[in-house]
Amino acid sequence: MNVKPNKPKVLFFDVNETLLDLSPLKQKIKTVLNHQDYLLSLWFTTLLHYSLVVSSSNQYKCFGQIGAASLQMIAANNGIKISLEKANNIVTNALQNLPPYKDVEDGLTLLKEDGFKLVALTNSDNNSLKIKIENAGLTHYFDDLLSIESVGKFKPFTKTYHWASKKMNIKPEDSMLIAAHGWDVAGALWAGWRAAFISRPGKQTFPLAPETEINESDLIKVANVLTKYS
Structure with missing residues (x-):
């Protein structure tokens, strides 16, 4: 009998090229x-x-x-x-003026309706993050917006993922990063996080990193997997 994975307590989203089209x-x-x-x-x-x-x-x-x-x-x-x-x-x-990919709003809606806590985690500074999420019309989906500016280390530094977990009052193993960058999911996994990879065109996971538990071509497919978790 297959046991369903536990739901992460917080889903952290990379922004550029994961949610927003560059x-x-x-x-x-x-x-x-x-x-x-x-x-x-x-x-x-x-x-x-x-x-x-x-x-x-x-x-x-x-x-x-x-x-x-x-x-x-x-x-x-x-x-x-x-x-x-x-x-x-x-x-x-x-x-600061990037459009969301076509799958993003539907994917975020599925996750939000299923009770997930959604947090943006980006290398952009605080002001840019707020503006770009507002301009993309995505603000209402997120419980928090986190910029690495607050910790002073860009992803994929381990310190940055640990800071984000601590900021949300959870353990690293209760955190999941959703990103379209192989270097980002690799950094998250090595920091003790879980990870889901969105294989946008031209994007690949890093072969020397641990394997992500989810690897799908868009956010709707990632959301459909996550909403089946227990």
Whole structure:
């Protein structure tokens, strides 16, 4: 007889590329980088890389600032001039005006109606997080909005997941991250959390990390699994 898994006490959601579609931001970045597709992916990889450089050096700069600085670096390496002010305006404005994926509202509704506590957990700063969730029309789904700005360490640092669990007054093993990034679910699992992976196009789990207990292509499918838990 199969035993149903216990429901996590809190579901923590990554925001960018898990709930919100980065396509508008990527289009603006692509335009600045002379429509060179490979530079677009290089920009996002550089952004993630330098967020870890900042955290591992015990520093803190907001995600948008790092994104703008990364855009300047990639542009300069390819003979494109862009001021830091312009880069900041492009990245910050676009990050705050992202649409939700089509499956997100239905998936969140299913989870909310089933009694789950839903919390956003993002690398964006507090102000940006609040604005982007409001602009996407998702505020009413969440019990809390948590930014890593409060702890000063970007995901996937273990300290950040432990801080989020403590903030919600639960143990790590009672926490589940739902994310579309292999590095994020890997960090959560290594921090003692449970994890569900949304395999958005172009996203994969990290083969060297523990396996996630849920791996589905959209949030509705993840929600359908979770609502069957005991």
